[in-house]
Amino acid sequence: MSDAQQNISLSNSQSVIQSDLKINPKETDYINAKSYLLSASSATGLNLFDHLSQVLAKVLSERPENVVDVFEDVSKETKRAKFTSQVDTVQDKLDQSTEVALATIQKKLFSKGEGEDEAPEQDEEVETPLPNLMELCFYFEQAAIGLNREEMIRIWLALKTLVDSHPLQHVRFWGKLLGTEQNYIVAEVEYREGDEEEEEEEEPEVDQEDEGLKDDDEDGEDEDQEEDDTPKPDYKPPPVVPKEDNRSGANKKTYFVCNEPGKPWIKLPQVTPSQISSARQIKKYFTGRLDAPVVSYPPFPGNEANYLRAQIARISAGTHVSPLGFYQFDEEEEEEEEGEARDNFVENLDFEGIPVRDLIDPTLSNWVHHVQHILPQGRCSWWNPVQKTEEEFEDEDEEEEREEPDEPEPEVGPPLLTPLSEDAEISNMPPWTAKLSSSLISQYAIAVLHSNLWPGAHAFAFDKKFENIYIGWGHKYSTDNYSPPAAPAIQEEFPSGPEITEVEDPTPEEEAALRAAQQEAAEAAEEMEEAEDEEEDED
Incomplete structure (x- = not known):
């Protein structure tokens, strides 16, 4: 093909392209816009077209509520994920602040519950315990x-x-x-x-010592045991x-x-x-x-x-x-009784x-x-506190008479x-x-x-x-500075005496000397008795 023919064909193709561009100008704008969105950033190497595609794909897959309010957050998370290494097993997790966590909880207060979408009729007066x-x-x-x-x-x-x-x-x-x-x-x-609502009544606590005493009493009733001279407190x-x-x-x-x-x-x-x-x-x-x-x-x-x-x-x-x-x-x-x-x-x-x-x-x-x-x-x-129930009256008849406590003033x-x-x-x-x-x-x-x-x-x-x-703060006013009450005095020990004082055990020599002294005393007593008997016989 000669140069003249080539020039003719090029001119014809350009005229065709120009005619197409003149016919579809929107396609030209689309190509220019897409090429602009595909332009990569000189700092990160990313382009906006791919980023928007990923963000929209994530929105459509997760479908969060009020997407227009959280779109910026989704974009930020998508961009952050590209710079996070997937090889690392330890990932940074942003913890919510206490204010954000509390706001999330209180957000439910401003939302209607089920069945509250319909507004109540204004003519009807509904009694509610909720105060104004x-x-x-x-x-x-x-x-x-x-x-x-x-x-x-x-x-x-x-x-x-x-x-x-x-x-x-x-x-x-x-x-x-x-x-x-x-x-x-x-x-x-x-x-x-x-x-x-019924409240669960707490069972009264029973001391282990009291349980042990009760068990001992039950065992004593079943088995014959020797009398115990140990004094028992009556408190x-x-x-x-x-x-x-x-x-x-x-x-x-x-x-x-x-x-x-x-x-x-x-x-x-x-x-x-x-x-x-x-x-x-x-x-x-x-x-x-x-x-x-x-x-x-x-x-x-x-x-x-x-x-x-x-x-x-x-x-x-x-x-x-x-x-x-x-x-x-x-x-x-009715009129209340006197004293009540x-x-x-x-x-x-x-x-x-x-x-x-x-x-x-x-x-x-x-x-x-x-x-x-x-x-x-x-x-x-x-x-x-001194009033007696029917059970206490029955127990009192069986037991010995005791001095009744003084009636306290109400x-x-x-x-x-x-x-x-x-x-x-x-x-x-x-x-x-x-x-x-x-x-x-x-x-x-x-x-x-x-x-x-x-x-x-x-x-x-x-x-x-x-x-x-x-x-x-739930504190009552006091004129003086608060000071904790002092601990009670230490309980006094039982007074010591010879009847309860423990002594050291005697040595064998002391025991032998004690036996000899006791034997001599016994012989002397016998001699005295014999002398008295002889005097009586002489009389």
């Missing part, structure tokens, strides 16, 4: 008390999960107890009648004060706790009088772990869950107050509220306690709905401090009450609303 926590937060916020709104919303949602999982009649946010490692969010609840330990029944006294309410909103709620056990009595003698910081031991003197009968429950009972009995007239005793109930205090009351539907100026009166006569006082015994109702405390004006002072300091939430706009202010006996306990009242809250 945000309204109470609004009032406490005026007095600079409480938690921030973000945390209160999460606690509110956490209370909703508690209501959905238990048959509850009433729920209240009791407060927040601070700890060294974690804190406690406390919820005070009441179960519906007949739906309360009997004092009777154990029984705990109060459910829905009464210190166990009138049930409490659930959790460390953070979103974490599972844990039900606290019932409190016993011995735990309350021991909690009054010690002062410990909470750790935030319910199974943590309480190392103290005197020893506390239980772990941190029991100590937490005892402190909640003490704080509630001393700081839960309400305006005078908000609660009243039920008139339909009332333990039930009802809400006064005719209560019209107390003016705010009267609520901040220094005498505090318009505030009352609506939780029973805990007696020194550790119970709200006194239990007679412990008496202030009755329910006692005004705060009767509270005792704390070293010339009033037990309560009342003030307005704002002195600038007093016509819209609310009455606020602060406890000086239990720092961290607060209450507010406005119109027909009131509420109590506690945020603190």
